[in-house]
Amino acid sequence: MGTKAGHLSLKNKIFLANAAVAAAVLAFLWFVCTAVFYNTMVSRIEDDYRKMLDNMARNIETIARTAEDYARVISQSRGLQEEMREYLEVEDTDKRYYRARLWAGLAEAGSDIINPTTIASGMAVFIGDDVVYSGYDIPEESVRGIIRPEDLERARQRQKPVWNPLSLLTYSSPYNEKDYVFPVSKLIRDKNTGQALGVVTLFVGESFFSAAYEDKASLNNRSSYYLADNDGRIISASDKNTLNRDLCEVLGMTEEQYRICIEDGDLVNAAGRVPVLYSSMESRPGWRLFCVTELTDLAAEQGRMRFLLLMILAAALVMIMTVSWLVARTVTRPVYQLLNTMNEIEDNQTDARVPGNIGGEMGLLADEFNALMDSLEESRKAFCREQRLKQKNEYKLLQAQINPHFLYNTMETVSSFIKLGMSREALTALRSLVDFYRLSLSRGREIITVDEEIQLTESYLKLQGLRYVEYMDYRIEFDPETYPYRIPKLTIQPLVENAIYHGIKESRSRGLISIEGCIREQSLIITVCDTGKGIEPARLKEIQDSLESGKSTSGDSFGLGNIAQRLKLLYADQYRMQIESIPGRFTAVMIRIPLCEWEEDGV
Template structure:
């Protein structure tokens, strides 16, 4: 008893007891916190990995439907338009259309496409399997065709559960086909003259779902816009327990993107990714236990680490001195500052021991992190510029095709003067567009560029298009970002002037503004837009959202978004595009930019 009292009252025992008290409890706490954080990290990383797989699957499906959708370009071919529009085609005409279908197949290798068929509004059609045929029923009895007649710019993706017997135009039953449908429009009037139907074997979608798995028993399936399963993996019903219909409906509507389902059996992690082309949702489902299985191994590792740390700390506590703890405390404080984002919190190491080396390594690490961050920022900025330059360099094939077509018929008509003027304008347009790879040109060149574009378009739309260009002379030498006006003018023409009756007028002006800025304005007297669409467009521009991300159809949104994005990237977030519009009266687009160019 006396011996125990003597030991407990000694300084060494007190230091040992205090050290154990101050070391063991923190180590246990660190172990628990580390386990919890590791668990959360593994859980979140596993979920993120599963979602990434779903997004990749959605991209694969998107690529499949986009690639297959190239066959819809058949509906724009002159031979197809002639066949669907004419009522007295010969056998040779039909044969040419079939050859055209075969040519597309040979070019793109559509092995999963079962059939291609077309039909006009009078029931006369052609398909790969049957050739020319005549329906004894009105094609518009098919609700899908009726929908396309009223929404001619829409592409329908009809899965097998939604198939209509009238979808099989040539009479051949295809119970396992996804029908891709689109309207065929007359080139000049854009009037619907028929429909094109591509039957895609649904086995290719099922293979996507079957070949991609999560964990050991997780799987993917596809639901439509209403939350109805349309493709499920080839497993027994006992293995597949889908969520309640209310939850599927919420996933389809986008109100939920992921959640843990505990309603049926063991908990399951359910998540979704969307296919923009079809509107379908790819749903992933995996038992939650498989998601967090790695956390169990981490728990064992942490327990062993904590026990060994306690033993090691008790063994070495006699050798720890204040001379060692002070630089460690300093290093810890610097690390906390660095973790909060202050990368200048370097250590001033003293001595030649390991702690000094650690401080020096910490300083080197901070320098490398700062260098990598700066390098990453530069690379991201250059990448963005490269993407924008690539976007600028793209030439609209439809515009070029239509312009060359206009040159051809003018030349055939002997209108030499107009041909010369059109070719000169086209040459000027492309020369300024390229600008030897420069991003900046003078305002005079920018106006010359849009003037060339308007000359070309006025020759094509001479009955509906007039324009006026006014610019303050002293602004013409001001540097400006290339191709700001042309996308706005193109929107004004195609989404404003062409959609109204009578002649349309586009006014382009450039004038100085306060604060060393200038104001570029494009005004048209087209059909304009209502207050709801205007607010939606303004919101998209303010938050830099593309129109299809909001589910809204906003005329000209992509061109305006591109100009807005380029202005903010090159000039700064305080500059951009302002849109004003009144339905039936026209639209005004105003751009404020500094006259000095980019800083």
Template sequence: MKNLPRTFEGLKKTYQKRSMQFILSLSFTFVAIVIIFGIGIGFSRQYKEAANQLTEKNNTNTLNQMNLNLNNYLHNMMSLSNTFYYGIIKNTDFGKDDLRMVTDSMRLLYDSQESSLVSMSVFDGEGKVVAGQPFSKLKKRALPNEEEWFKKASSQIENVHFSTPHVEKIFINPDNVYHWVVSLSRSVELTVDGNTQPGVILVNMNFSGIEQICKNVDFGESGYVYIVDDKGEIIYHPRQQLIYGNIIEENAKEAAQYSDGTHMETFQGEERQITIKTVGYTGWKIVGVSPVSDFASIYTKNTYIIWLVVIVGMILLFFINLFVSSRVSTPIKKLEKSVQEIENMRLDTRISISGSYEVRHLGKTLQSMVDNMKRLMDDIVKEQEGKRISEMDALQSQINPHFLYNTLDSVVWMIENERYEGAIVMITALAKLFRISLSKGKNIITIGGELQHVENYLIIQNVRYKNKFVYHINVKEELLLCGTIKLIIQPIVENAIYHGMEYMDGEGVIDINVYEKEDGLYIDVEDNGPGMQEEMVEEINQGTLRSTREKGSGIGIANVRERIHLYVGQEYGLTVFSEPDEGTLVQVHLPKLTLEEFEERAGNRYEK
């Protein structure tokens, strides 16, 4: 708290040092943000309350419609039982009348409701079947008078009773099909030989009828509806089999105690909105379950939209304020930024020329100064590059005196020993080697010329080393006329001989392969020599290891790579692959161009 005044004073001084654009933008933006933020909070709260009310209203309407459909279904079943009782049983004396007429009447009634009925039967007071359709024969161990529906109908004769869902199992079914049913039972009076006695009618409703009514209910993303009786026994549940198998649980006992309306409960750690509607005739309760997370997620999504609009509004107002306040200061800021780019040696930067006359004039002057500076620097770079190319060309034209002396010494030795053919071969190869090395002063030659130069060099070295190695040159004829830089293969072959073949115990092999790929022309020089350590290969590929020039022409691999970069660009070059005792592969990558195209790419400035 002691440092608060000092902090406030520091912020005040910082604020005063800011530009007019910053002060105006900050002030207007702050006021706008406060207002829009307050509006956003108000809308968010109002929407949350409206979303809860709308969810509650929709759930209630959904259950009312479901209750109406279920009431119609149950009422239809009760009407059918009334027709069965008052239209057939009341008009029949089961001691005197022909039971076939009763059966026919029952068949007609059953056929009219076959889609929703499984069976309809009438029993006497002891549980014996008097008549039934389509089943009338009981199973051997069936005891109807011990069934719950029979007991309820016998003890509460004034009511119609509906059972919980169960498998119909007392009748013999010729098709051996077991039906999932809800039983409607009621007490009736049977006439037998003019006397009345108690009886029970049983109407087994196909449970799929109730299931279809419930399945078609849309109760949100993960909400659902189930039905319980007044004791909390489940009549229908979308996960009924899982509940019967004790895999999941449902709060049915508690739900049966709720009154009609909307309630909030927490079950198994989940907050849920419960909507209750009691079904007439039965005492059943329709229970709608909506996890709070469902409408909370909808609320959250819409809240995100509200806050997105708020944020967009804030940003829009910020930029409007920024635009208004920047009309004067922006040109100077742009000019300042351009000068900073120039300080960082980004000379391609274009100076911003805008604003008032004075600022535009200053921008034009700076642009002129930068253009002159860039032109002078380009001239210096071109001069240095030309100097490097001249050095590379001078280096390429060198022939190591040791190589020339050893070659001529071998020729003299052959003549003295009357091996004239060998001497002729070496002199001819040496002449061709010099002729191609000169190439009329050009540094760009064909692949065919470069390979001929290498072959002459190999002929000379093969004689000197007394056929210690063999070589193979493989190239497609159509590639021979492609352009290349002169003397880029011979230094690689030279290294293969001096550092590979010279130390071979057996016969050495040098393979030269020229081929093309999508990204250009490749020249592979591979030998079966002793190879190199990984560290040396890495240094060569990174350009940190250069030839010692103890032997050969003196043109090292690093120089070959640098000449390729100078002539055709950094995307081309040379790569070495080698492992100890596995030989060495040097791969040269060039653009696939004709001789004329290659010369044009190199700028034709390398001709002497």
């Protein structure tokens, strides 16, 4: 292999690659950190302004409810209602006298509400569309210019106080002072008869609403506050020149920005040199409070943060490039010796090894590589031996699966049932035989679930139960949690076959075969026990020795040996097989294997 490719050595490639990756990662971290810092600061500022707007909105709502309460109090005054009822009942020729009397009564009814200490700066009363009272330096012409007939009709249709649009009210003072007010109208209804007597209108100064946020505006000269209606028209602001103007026009917002600010409650416009925060909150139905803040402190803090991060990341990049150059220089010296050895192994020189004169980390890598190749060579040889053993066992297993003698006996049993007219028993035997061979073949799979192995064993027991109905009972008890785990096919059936032919059958008396399975300490435990003839101690030792050594023994232990060899092939030293027996009483075979859920490809 050459040391250069594309006019760059391996050392330079490693160095440049590490430097490029480090630069990309540090640049990414710089952008992420600045973005996280910016978003965190903006989120904190948004939360602060949201809390502040919430307090302001509560104050505005309190002022509005107070004005409505004042209107209700005046409209429910008994003295006022009596004066208005008498005025409506007199003849037109006497109305001039009663009007003066009514004027005095209305002035007295509103004296507790309309004064310099309350939010109401004036009051007017209507009977029909006529102004019968407009006290507190408010001329009738000014009232008629503000309150339209349709406004009075809305008040008559509703029980609650009605807020009319923001209006400019002219007072009859020597200087003709003007003030922006909110007219609040309330229907006057006789408490006794329910008759609609008229409409009372209170004039609430806009300055009382702007006072709810002017204190905050004075503390932060970069913030402006506006109160707007549903149409986006400004109805209260510190700057009176913006009243009754379109909010988007005043703030320079687009319709889309206005919609987002309404829906989300916050909007940051970072298009300019200094980011601008727009915040909004509903103060009462139909009204929304807006705050516009220039985030100059945020912009300055963000600039300082970016500069500091840039310096830190630049220093980190220099350090990383220096270390990368040193590492590349160290690695490339011994790497070619390793590459040459790999090329030799690739050319089927499996005994080639890396020389042992390499030091440092690459020396450790070379030693581990040599050890790995030695281990792979031994594993290859052991694998070949195990494959030969597996093929031999699989051959024996296939012979054991299809037992012509067993098939012959079963067919003889079916024939006897048919001759005796026991067609149902014959059909049952045939079905069990079909189920047994279908499950035992398992579509060629050697590894099946515990549930499938139980079904296979149960089909076998049903067939044998028909033949040895007078000798044999059986019981299968497996924990349901064992069903999905997988075991080698025909693990339980040979144990059951041994229990029948060498236990129950030879005892010449009725016996019980118990098949149990459970999970204990991360292992699957399978036990097959029969109450048959039992095994003599000498024979039992011979069988156990043959299972441990792997050598077959004469007699009737092929089923156990076959199972032991297959389990050892799959689980190595992780399986256990134990046999306990008392002659004349019982024989129990217990198998312990690890829990496995692999498919056959994982064997």
